[in-house]
Amino acid sequence: MMKYLLTISLILLLAACGPAGGEETSSSPSIYIENKGSDTLVNLALAWTERYQSMHPEVRLSVTGGGSGTGIAALMNNTVDIANASRKIKQEEIDMATSNGFIPIEFIVARDAIGIIVNHENPVNQLTMQQLADIFTGRIDNWAEVGGNDLQIVRVSRETNSGTHVYFLEVVIRLGSSESMDIFARDTLLLPSSEGIIAEVRDNPHAIGYDGLGYITDEVKVIAIAMDDQSAYILPSVETVNEGSYPIARDLYMYTPGEPPAPVKDYITWILSPAGQELVRELGFVPITP
Amino acid sequence: MPEIFERRSRESHGEWVITRLIQTAGYSSIFFVLMILYFLLANGLPVMKDVSLSNLFSTVWYPIEEYYGILPLILGSLVVTLGAALIGVPLGILTAVYISEIAPQWVKEALKPLIEILAGIPSVVLGFLGAIVLSPFLRESLNLPTGLTALTGSILLGAIAIPTIVSISEDALNTVPRAYREAALALGTTRWQTIWGVTVPAARSGILMAIMLGIGRSIGETMTVMMVTGNAPVMPDSLGALFAPIRTMTATIASEMGEVSGGSPHYHVLFFIGIVLFLITLGVNVMASRIAFRQRKRSERVLS
Amino acid sequence: MDKIVVEHLNLRYSDGTESLRDLNLVIPANAITALMGPAGGGKSTFLRALNRLNDLADVVAQSGRVLIDGKDILEPEMDVIALRRKVGMVFSRPLPLPLTIYQNVSYGLEVAGERNREVLDKAVKLALDQAELWDEVHDRLSDPAEALSGGQKQRLCLARALALKPEVILLDEPTSALDPVATAKIESSLSELKKNYTIVIAPHNTQQTARVADWVAFFLQGEMIEFGPSKDIFTRPKDKRTEEYILGRYG
Numbered sequence: 001m002m003k004y005l006l007t008i009s010l011i012l013l014l015a016a017c018g019p020a021g022g023e024e025t026s027s028s029p030s031i032y033i034e035n036k037g038s039d040t041l042v043n044l045a046l047a048w049t050e051r052y053q054s055m056h057p058e059v060r061l062s063v064t065g066g067g068s069g070t071g072i073a074a075l076m077n078n079t080v081d082i083a084n085a086s087r088k089i090k091q092e093e094i095d096m097a098t099s100n101g102f103i104p105i106e107f108i109v110a111r112d113a114i115g116i117i118v119n120h121e122n123p124v125n126q127l128t129m130q131q132l133a134d135i136f137t138g139r140i141d142n143w144a145e146v147g148g149n150d151l152q153i154v155r156v157s158r159e160t161n162s163g164t165h166v167y168f169l170e171v172v173i174r175l176g177s178s179e180s181m182d183i184f185a186r187d188t189l190l191l192p193s194s195e196g197i198i199a200e201v202r203d204n205p206h207a208i209g210y211d212g213l214g215y216i217t218d219e220v221k222v223i224a225i226a227m228d229d230q231s232a233y234i235l236p237s238v239e240t241v242n243e244g245s246y247p248i249a250r251d252l253y254m255y256t257p258g259e260p261p262a263p264v265k266d267y268i269t270w271i272l273s274p275a276g277q278e279l280v281r282e283l284g285f286v287p288i289t290p
Numbered sequence: 291m292p293e294i295f296e297r298r299s300r301e302s303h304g305e306w307v308i309t310r311l312i313q314t315a316g317y318s319s320i321f322f323v324l325m326i327l328y329f330l331l332a333n334g335l336p337v338m339k340d341v342s343l344s345n346l347f348s349t350v351w352y353p354i355e356e357y358y359g360i361l362p363l364i365l366g367s368l369v370v371t372l373g374a375a376l377i378g379v380p381l382g383i384l385t386a387v388y389i390s391e392i393a394p395q396w397v398k399e400a401l402k403p404l405i406e407i408l409a410g411i412p413s414v415v416l417g418f419l420g421a422i423v424l425s426p427f428l429r430e431s432l433n434l435p436t437g438l439t440a441l442t443g444s445i446l447l448g449a450i451a452i453p454t455i456v457s458i459s460e461d462a463l464n465t466v467p468r469a470y471r472e473a474a475l476a477l478g479t480t481r482w483q484t485i486w487g488v489t490v491p492a493a494r495s496g497i498l499m500a501i502m503l504g505i506g507r508s509i510g511e512t513m514t515v516m517m518v519t520g521n522a523p524v525m526p527d528s529l530g531a532l533f534a535p536i537r538t539m540t541a542t543i544a545s546e547m548g549e550v551s552g553g554s555p556h557y558h559v560l561f562f563i564g565i566v567l568f569l570i571t572l573g574v575n576v577m578a579s580r581i582a583f584r585q586r587k588r589s590e591r592v593l594s
Numbered sequence: 595m596d597k598i599v600v601e602h603l604n605l606r607y608s609d610g611t612e613s614l615r616d617l618n619l620v621i622p623a624n625a626i627t628a629l630m631g632p633a634g635g636g637k638s639t640f641l642r643a644l645n646r647l648n649d650l651a652d653v654v655a656q657s658g659r660v661l662i663d664g665k666d667i668l669e670p671e672m673d674v675i676a677l678r679r680k681v682g683m684v685f686s687r688p689l690p691l692p693l694t695i696y697q698n699v700s701y702g703l704e705v706a707g708e709r710n711r712e713v714l715d716k717a718v719k720l721a722l723d724q725a726e727l728w729d730e731v732h733d734r735l736s737d738p739a740e741a742l743s744g745g746q747k748q749r750l751c752l753a754r755a756l757a758l759k760p761e762v763i764l765l766d767e768p769t770s771a772l773d774p775v776a777t778a779k780i781e782s783s784l785s786e787l788k789k790n791y792t793i794v795i796a797p798h799n800t801q802q803t804a805r806v807a808d809w810v811a812f813f814l815q816g817e818m819i820e821f822g823p824s825k826d827i828f829t830r831p832k833d834k835r836t837e838e839y840i841l842g843r844y845g
Binding site: 066067069070073076077093096151152153154159160161165166169181183184186187188189190191192196199200203204206207 | 350352353354355357362421422426429435436437438516517520521522523524525534535537545546548549550551552
């Protein structure tokens with residue numbers, strides 16, 4: 001009998017403690033937003049997260065990279081709140097999401113230019129889009145063919161799971177044509193990180209690579225690009241991207257699985273506000289509202 | 291009397307439980323291997339439905355445009371592993387011979403832990419060293435267009451295989467009876483003649499097993515090769531492929547598995563590559579254990 | 595004729611185990627000299643000093659002289675390889691090399707640079723004959739030596755040493771792993787061989803010493819207590835310890 005009473009009083013005690021404990025935690029973050037995808041966007045997304053959390057302590061944001069494909073795959077499996085992507089979602093990916101019961105919603109959150117980079121020892125300063133396409137498909141294999149030294153060209157690219165890779169394939173290698181079946185030359189080095197690309201181009205006079213403007217450092221040389229041989233050669237910068245004169249620039253996206261709930265919606269609205277876009281400029285990307 | 295019986299039965303109960311526990315632990319590893327195999331097959335074999343055989347065994351790998359040719363990846367892994375064997379096997383065996391037969395005691399005591407430390411270096415650290423030190427060095431000294439080549443991967447994988455080869459070969463050399471060496475020396479052979487003519491041949495099967503396990507270790511290695519081989523899915527067509535970039539099966543699975551959506555052809559192809567890799571490592575391990583078995587039978591004969 | 599002269603030989607291992615203290619001894623040619631005594635008395639160590647096999651072991655101190663045909667073999671500049679060809683050895687474990695029967699016998703000659711098939715064939719046959727093994731193995735010379743019986747293996751080890759045409763043969767308890775029949779065969783080979791060789795043996799028991807020895811040296815704890823013709827040692831030993839050992843009081 002004593003045992004029985006003791007058990008009951010213990011339960012009552014616990015029940016009394018329960019709600020009190022719950023009240024205490026309500027001041028710590030209760031909203032959790034998971035944000036995953038493009039490596040191009042990852043630094044920018046982290047900067048947004050830090051700034052936003054300092055203003056809204058009730059929101060806890062987590063950011064992971066892995067590539068646009070990774071983010072969109074997570075979106076289709078409905079395991080993230082926001083997928084970051086440096087490429088537009090594909091139709092079959094929308095179909096897959098639809099079959100899982102929701103329609104991805106797209107937000108353009110910033111713009112990015114892809115810089116073409118070579119080693120500082122390389123005398124080549126400018127290329128046309130056609131030359132660039134020929135280099136990366138392997139039709140041009142020696143720097144002498146585009147006015148450089150007699151050196152074999154070593155092409156350096158991000159892995160195929162990177163949005164930058166897919167964007168480069170569509171805009172540069174296929175020159176925007178949907179009929180073209182051209183792909184990267186098979187001996188193109190596929191490196192897992194932006195740092196790897198910068199390092200190889202920095203050290204190797206044979207190399208040519210590409211990367212988002214936000215990642216390019218002084219250790220490598222940026223090449224001016226012309227739409228065709230009649231056009232001017234343009235270096236990528238905030239100004240040339242906003243004018244639309246630099247040919248290899250793109251939008252950066254966030255996708256949500258269906259219409260976002262209020263906290264996510266608030267976060268994205270803030271990103272699109274001048275305060276959010278100021279960070280875009282700081283990180284070397286191009287704001288969407290100039 | 292009844293008391294004694296009771297205690298007996300209680301003891302045997304405890305015994306029974308412990309025996310079962312140990313037995314379960316033993317069987318669980320078989321269970322895990324079978325589960326992994328099932329998982330691989332279940333996710334990899336549907337590829338036959340999704341992708342034509344002529345595509346699967348073509349020479350172009352570019353999965354985002356549905357080129358699923360796995361031949362360059364298989365050959366890429368084989369080239370890197372072959373290179374690793376060419377570097378790791380002679381160095382590993384010579385090191386083992388040095389430690390076991392020649393080195394003075396203090397050198398032995400210094401070398402053995404050092405080699406164990408080499409075995410403990412995480413492969414990502416080796417890959418990092420390879421990318422920033424070895425690869426520029428190879429590009430400049432061999433005058434290659436890029437230092438991210440199969441050879442770079444082979445050298446690092448050789449370094450990964452060496453500790454395995456050294457420690458197993460050294461064990462094998464140590465089990466060669468001292469009497470063999472004395473008998474050979476008493477016949478007026480030199481130290482080298484004794485080592486090459488008697489000691490190493492006597493330890494032959496153990497050394498072969500060491501080589502197999504070392505190769506098995508390097509064929510499955512991922513992080514290092516991903517960082518230093520350039521990952522270009524070039525079809526290796528000659529020995530010159532050693533000096534060019536290459537893409538291995540492991541690097542492909544590691545870098546692409548994250549992006550694919552479950553159930554897509556690309557997903558199935560990656561699992562199919564997993565099956566191929568599994569079969570290759572299984573083959574190597576079976577060869578190693580058959581050698582080990584043969585060795586045990588022989589040593590039993592010698593001791594009887 | 596004095597084949598081996600040992601003067602003031604001292605030897606100690608680093609772990610302080612078996613050692614030799616001030617050994618003085620003359621071993622005659624064309625006879626069997628047996629080293630008798632309990633285990634740990636220094637017999638093996640002494641045998642291994644005669645072909646410098648102790649070089650491999652952890653010897654901390656060695657002094658004195660061992661003269662073979664008047665030449666001190668302990669000199670550092672001694673050609674050890676040549677010495678070991680001249681002073682063959684048979685061990686207690688009948689352990690052929692992991693080779694064929696033929697190769698076991700020819701191995702020593704081949705590493706010495708002998709390539710001529712005919713010479714090798716002849717030497718192998720002669721050595722196997724001397725070890726009284728030829729008749730048993732002549733039709734299966736290319737079988738692995740591992741396939742032989744224990745006694746055959748030990749005679750193969752003897753043949754292997756004989757193939758190098760040594761002048762001295764050292765035997766360290768050569769029959770300890772063998773049955774009486776195999777032991778008898780080895781012993782009969784030895785009494786044949788002593789006509790042409792100097793034989794130093796550490797027999798594995800006193801009875802064997804009595805059977806084979808012409809001369810006996812009694813070793814006790816690293817010292818040589820007594821040396822003399824076999825029949826003198828067994829019938830009227832000078833030292834009390836020798837007598838007690840022969841009578842089986844210890845050992």
